Amino acid sequence: MTLTRHLLPDELDLLLDGETGFGVQQLTAHLRDCADCRDELAALRAFVWDIETLPELTPNLGFADRVMHEVHVFEPWHVAIRTSVAGWMPASPALRIAAGTAMTSAATLVTGAAVWGWAHRDATVFVGGLVTERAREGLFASLTATAQTLVGPLGSTLGSGLPLLAVAGATLLTGAGLGFLGLRAVAARARRNEA
Amino acid sequence: MPRLLDATNLPDADLVALAQEGRDEAYRELIRRYERPVFSLVYRMVRDREAAEDLAQETFIKVLNNIEKYSPEFKFSSWLFKIANNLAIDSLRRRRLNTVSIDGAAGAATQAEIEATSFEIGDRSENALDELANKELGAAIEVAIARLRPLYRSCILLRHVDGRSYEEIAQLLDLPLGTVKTYIHRARHELREALEDTR
Numbered sequence: 001m002t003l004t005r006h007l008l009p010d011e012l013d014l015l016l017d018g019e020t021g022f023g024v025q026q027l028t029a030h031l032r033d034c035a036d037c038r039d040e041l042a043a044l045r046a047f048v049w050d051i052e053t054l055p056e057l058t059p060n061l062g063f064a065d066r067v068m069h070e071v072h073v074f075e076p077w078h079v080a081i082r083t084s085v086a087g088w089m090p091a092s093p094a095l096r097i098a099a100g101t102a103m104t105s106a107a108t109l110v111t112g113a114a115v116w117g118w119a120h121r122d123a124t125v126f127v128g129g130l131v132t133e134r135a136r137e138g139l140f141a142s143l144t145a146t147a148q149t150l151v152g153p154l155g156s157t158l159g160s161g162l163p164l165l166a167v168a169g170a171t172l173l174t175g176a177g178l179g180f181l182g183l184r185a186v187a188a189r190a191r192r193n194e195a
Numbered sequence: 196m197p198r199l200l201d202a203t204n205l206p207d208a209d210l211v212a213l214a215q216e217g218r219d220e221a222y223r224e225l226i227r228r229y230e231r232p233v234f235s236l237v238y239r240m241v242r243d244r245e246a247a248e249d250l251a252q253e254t255f256i257k258v259l260n261n262i263e264k265y266s267p268e269f270k271f272s273s274w275l276f277k278i279a280n281n282l283a284i285d286s287l288r289r290r291r292l293n294t295v296s297i298d299g300a301a302g303a304a305t306q307a308e309i310e311a312t313s314f315e316i317g318d319r320s321e322n323a324l325d326e327l328a329n330k331e332l333g334a335a336i337e338v339a340i341a342r343l344r345p346l347y348r349s350c351i352l353l354r355h356v357d358g359r360s361y362e363e364i365a366q367l368l369d370l371p372l373g374t375v376k377t378y379i380h381r382a383r384h385e386l387r388e389a390l391e392d393t394r
Contacts, residue, residue, distance in 0.1 A: 071259045
């Protein structure tokens with residue numbers, strides 16, 4: 001059954017939006033027979049077209065830079081690691097293959113050594129203890145020599161042992177502290193220059 | 196060094212994923228892609244170039260500084276337009292409180308500032324500016340859209356200028372679908388009435 005009246009504005013809107021729900025068939029059937037309603041729908045379509053073709057407006061030049069100045073670009077740690085690793089990778093495929101082979105060989109060797117060490121735990125513990133003892137002795141000897149060089153006669157007076165180690169440690173800590181402060185000052189100056 | 200990125204052909208979701216990885220080019224491409232639509236929407240909402248520029252900027256800063264919170268189940272552009280629209284509506288509310296009128300914003304000191312901010316929702320006076328604007332259909336539509344109430348304006352701009360679906364607009368404006376349809380139909384009728392003489 002077709003409508004015997006003209007379409008209402010809301011009904012024209014339904015047709016304009018391409019609705020297909022209940023009752024729309026009746027409206028389209030009316031449209032086929034009514035030139036006035038067809039003209040009205042065409043006018044509505046033209047009007048919507050006018051809105052849809054409004055030009056896009058452009059912000060002032062440098063908009064993106066102003067936005068980016070306020071945006072904190074954050075690189076997550078896993079991405080930072082990935083990027084660093086990618087940075088170490090050689091560019092040419094041949095070198096990549098060579099590096100891959102070298103790394104695989106190294107990994108195989110390390111794994112083999114670990115497996116062997118686990119299979120011979122007693123020997124590993126013995127050798128490990130020996131190496132640690134030697135390293136400790138070597139370190140102590142080198143620290144004593146360093147302290148004697150740095151402190152000189154005072155070192156001789158105090159003799160070897162704890163007082164000497166304490167002096168060496170304090171010297172080391174002071175050096176590290178001064179180094180840290182120096183680095184911080186350099187970084188602060190760099191930041192100021194950047195700003 | 197990350198490889199140089201040709202971001203122009205990537206879909207939004209991929210660009211967002213790259214931005215979440217801290218890729219500067221992805222941020223810039225998202226801005227390049229949406230600066231004009233966002234600025235157009237905001238400008239047509241507030242009708243003040245300087246304010247629109249600030250609001251568009253604020254929109255991007257908000258979105259990009261929270262890019263890690265973006266949920267891929269929604270369209271990136273919907274999220275962006277939602278924030279832009281909310282900021283524009285808030286700005287209009289504040290401006291209304293500041294008694295915006297044909298005399299310009301309360302803070303406008305110079306003649307240029309008064310002219311730039313002269314605008315009132317629902318102002319139907321036929322001034323010289325309107326007469327001039329009515330000579331051009333596009334300008335007349337702009338003026339007519341500016342006279343719609345803010346929510347009608349948002350709906351009509353999102354539907355017919357940005358080409359969003361009714362469902363998307365409902366989600367974007369946190370309104371029921373039926374309400375959005377009603378607003379758009381009413382807005383169209385108001386616009387047609389306003390433009391009857393110029394067509």
